[in-house]
Amino acid sequence: MRHPVHRFLLLVLLATSARAGDCVVRNYRFHDGETMAEVRIHYVTIGIARKDNVVLILHGTGGSSKQFLNDHFAGLLFKPGGLLDSSKYFIVIPDSIGHGESSKPSDGLGRKFPHYDYTDMTDLQHRLLESLGVDHVFLVMGTSMGAMHTWMWGERWPDMMDALVPLASAPDADRRTESRLAKDGDRRSSARRPHCRTSNHADCHQRPVAVAEERADAR
Numbered sequence: 001m002r003h004p005v006h007r008f009l010l011l012v013l014l015a016t017s018a019r020a021g022d023c024v025v026r027n028y029r030f031h032d033g034e035t036m037a038e039v040r041i042h043y044v045t046i047g048i049a050r051k052d053n054v055v056l057i058l059h060g061t062g063g064s065s066k067q068f069l070n071d072h073f074a075g076l077l078f079k080p081g082g083l084l085d086s087s088k089y090f091i092v093i094p095d096s097i098g099h100g101e102s103s104k105p106s107d108g109l110g111r112k113f114p115h116y117d118y119t120d121m122t123d124l125q126h127r128l129l130e131s132l133g134v135d136h137v138f139l140v141m142g143t144s145m146g147a148m149h150t151w152m153w154g155e156r157w158p159d160m161m162d163a164l165v166p167l168a169s170a171p172d173a174d175r176r177t178e179s180r181l182a183k184d185g186d187r188r189s190s191a192r193r194p195h196c197r198t199s200n201h202a203d204c205h206q207r208p209v210a211v212a213e214e215r216a217d218a219r
Helices: 005-016 118-131 145-158 176-192 208-219
Strands: 020-030 033-047 054-058 090-094 139-142 161-167
Touching: 020 118, 033 118, 054 145, 090 145, 118 145, 139 145, 139 208, 145 161
Parallel strands: 054 090, 054 139, 139 161
Antiparallel strands: 020 033, 033 090
């Protein structure tokens, strides 16, 4: 078991080496034609970029980049000698649209916020890498929803990465399934919270995680 002092020092090292930033995409057009003047994608990077060492890590539903910056994940993978030793790899962890510190409905638009899907989410991740001057990725890795994004990266930009590591996910040939589940989730959420049918209250913009869990249970 790692000594508490060692854990503390490792977390301090990660905190001081991590760099946060925002990529602002202007006049962004979503998959259905809706537009936003500015979409903000927040991200964290660790390490120094080289041509062949970029690692993109994608979070799950309701998560953010912060979930990876802890002793259980970064403390094992990013440490000296770890599989993704941050002295060797340049690690990029974005907050996907609708999550963390990236643009989301609760910023003010509420129900008027454009209806984004996985196509928009992965496209904005790709634009983030472009803004960082990255045109090739050693590894794309994601958990749960981030793993579904990982599969899509392999489909949309197959020559851009050396490897994919989707965790807690399986490929879905019918991408419309996600759209149906999301709409079904919205209906169930509104049924449980009648005020959401007409309200812009902040709690009305969170899709129930149970929808994703039901999908996993059905497999």
